[in-house]
Amino acid sequence: MTEQGAPAARTEPPATATTAPFWEATRERRLLLQWCSGCERPIFYPREECPYCTATSLRWRPASGRGSLYTFTVEHRAPSPLAGGKGPYVIALVDLDEGVRMMANVVNCPLDSLEVGMPLEVTWEQLPDGRCLPLFQPREP
Amino acid sequence: MARTLRGAAAIVGVADDASPTGELELSGRALEASMIDAALADAGLGRGDVDGVCHTTSSVALAEYLGIHPTFTESTHTGGSSFEVHAEHAAAAIATGLCDVVVSVYGATPRSDRRHGRPGAWRPVGPNPAAEWEWPYGLRMPMGPYAMAATRHMAEYGTTPEQLAKIAVSTRQWASMNPKARYREPITVDDVLASPLQSSPLHLLDCCLVTDGAGAFVMTSAERADDLPRPPVYVLGAATAHDHMMISQMPDLTRTPGAVCGPAAFAMAGVKPSDVDVLMGYDSFTITALLHLEDLGFCAKGEGGPFVEDDTIGPGGSLPMNTNGGGLSYTHPGMYGMFLIVEAVRQLRGECGARQVGGAEVAVAHGSGMVLSVMSTIVLGTKDTL
Numbered sequence: 001m002t003e004q005g006a007p008a009a010r011t012e013p014p015a016t017a018t019t020a021p022f023w024e025a026t027r028e029r030r031l032l033l034q035w036c037s038g039c040e041r042p043i044f045y046p047r048e049e050c051p052y053c054t055a056t057s058l059r060w061r062p063a064s065g066r067g068s069l070y071t072f073t074v075e076h077r078a079p080s081p082l083a084g085g086k087g088p089y090v091i092a093l094v095d096l097d098e099g100v101r102m103m104a105n106v107v108n109c110p111l112d113s114l115e116v117g118m119p120l121e122v123t124w125e126q127l128p129d130g131r132c133l134p135l136f137q138p139r140e141p
Numbered sequence: 142m143a144r145t146l147r148g149a150a151a152i153v154g155v156a157d158d159a160s161p162t163g164e165l166e167l168s169g170r171a172l173e174a175s176m177i178d179a180a181l182a183d184a185g186l187g188r189g190d191v192d193g194v195c196h197t198t199s200s201v202a203l204a205e206y207l208g209i210h211p212t213f214t215e216s217t218h219t220g221g222s223s224f225e226v227h228a229e230h231a232a233a234a235i236a237t238g239l240c241d242v243v244v245s246v247y248g249a250t251p252r253s254d255r256r257h258g259r260p261g262a263w264r265p266v267g268p269n270p271a272a273e274w275e276w277p278y279g280l281r282m283p284m285g286p287y288a289m290a291a292t293r294h295m296a297e298y299g300t301t302p303e304q305l306a307k308i309a310v311s312t313r314q315w316a317s318m319n320p321k322a323r324y325r326e327p328i329t330v331d332d333v334l335a336s337p338l339q340s341s342p343l344h345l346l347d348c349c350l351v352t353d354g355a356g357a358f359v360m361t362s363a364e365r366a367d368d369l370p371r372p373p374v375y376v377l378g379a380a381t382a383h384d385h386m387m388i389s390q391m392p393d394l395t396r397t398p399g400a401v402c403g404p405a406a407f408a409m410a411g412v413k414p415s416d417v418d419v420l421m422g423y424d425s426f427t428i429t430a431l432l433h434l435e436d437l438g439f440c441a442k443g444e445g446g447p448f449v450e451d452d453t454i455g456p457g458g459s460l461p462m463n464t465n466g467g468g469l470s471y472t473h474p475g476m477y478g479m480f481l482i483v484e485a486v487r488q489l490r491g492e493c494g495a496r497q498v499g500g501a502e503v504a505v506a507h508g509s510g511m512v513l514s515v516m517s518t519i520v521l522g523t524k525d526t527l
Contacts, residue, residue, distance in 0.1 A: 116296035
């Protein structure tokens with residue numbers, strides 16, 4: 001089995017006033033999503049207004065942390081400093097059960113068992129400043 | 142009221158430069174000026190005729206350097222599709238009488254910049270959601286997003302690495318007939334699959350080159366084009382569409398905005414896919430070209446893989462595609478869309494020598510910008526198509 005996981009060196013995500021609640025919750029390993037009070041749809045990435053109905057009344061709610069693998073790539077070379085310069089590792093787009101899609105690494109999964117559609121759950125990697133980065137790992141269906 | 146640009150404007154001059162070494166002597170504004178002057182000479186015009194300027198960074202700075210005082214200015218930057226967007230906007234400006242002679246230019250020298258230690262042109266600027274929601278995960282740019290599209294296409298439609306490789310093989314066949322192409326030696330599907338895996342499932346030979354390259358086009362009104370030396374190549378249709386900036390926001394990774402702007406441009410032109418003699422479809426990666434075939438309607442969604450298997454897009458095939466050797470084998474300085482237009486014009490003028498497609502009357506330049514984000518389709522035709 002090829003050893004795999006996350007890139008060796010992270011680019012730490014900046015946070016804005018709008019996205020701060022998302023990142024603060026990650027300190028407690030809680031995944032939050034914005035929901036629109038107007039059209040009751042989940043929104044990702046967080047922003048100041050709803051991209052579907054333009055309402056500005058948005059609320060944070062806990063997400064299930066469950067989803068499925070929409071697509072992925074295994075990075076074999078990664079010469080970019082942004083990518084840590086070390087492969088292989090998995091970058092995925094994950095469809096959360098709530099109906100939004102986010103990018104993440106898939107960890108704790110042998111490369112040869114990656115499959116589009118496989119069930120995933122959130123897991124966390126602590127950043128130097130105490131925030132945590134959401135990653136995903138396989139789960140039982 | 143239905144409005145159309147059909148036949149109002151024509152490309153009357155083109156130029157491009159690239160080298161088998163992958164490097165050019167000139168760089169920066171000097172390279173751009175040389176392309177503009179070459180395209181104007183091709184058109185039988187001079188700098189004094191130009192009243193519209195297009196550039197992806199600053200048409201204002203470019204015009205100042207050239208000593209041109211234009212009345213139409215265009216600095217739209219949509220990545221690799223920028224020059225198709227420039228062509229669309231220039232045709233609209235000419236059609237409505239805002240200006241008469243427009244130039245668009247591109248030059249980039251990433252390969253010699255690296256060798257000489259010159260600073261590159263690209264720097265991240267301003268607030269960028271990607272820094273927060275994508276960059277921490279180490280997605281390699283630009284191939285990572287395209288690799289994700291390929292994985293999804295394979296899972297959804299059964300497309301194979303061999304089918305993607307076939308696109309690189311056919312494109313290399315075209316490149317073998319272009320003396321300026323970076324790579325001209327034939328390759329096989331096995332060669333592609335044996336080249337190092339980059340971002341899976343893309344191999345090195347599924348990816349475009351990094352070379353120096355430059356080009357320009359000159360567009361004017363159909364009336365004025367009649368008095369110029371070269372056979373005018375008319376803009377029959379033009380359309381642009383985008384639906385995301387970050388790959389994680391793309392609604393469906395197997396369907397690009399080309400499915401919107403392609404049919405729109407074809408409708409304006411009054412042509413069907415079967416009328417197209419030459420397709421210049423931006424091939425940043427093999428998967429990019431495959432998605433164009435489906436989204437522009439040359440085959441059904443999901444059937445791009447089987448479509449390319451029988452040498453369909455290579456020399457002698459029913460849909461000659463990327464006849465200059467493409468971004469995969471001719472040149473790719475970063476924003477390749479200019480070369481789509483230049484080759485389409487030359488094919489319609491019958492100037493392509495060994496790689497000339499016999500009797501070509503309709504050609505399509507289909508640009509792709511950012512990460513499958515911004516598609517722009519220009520349908521071009523000879524005088525007989527008006």
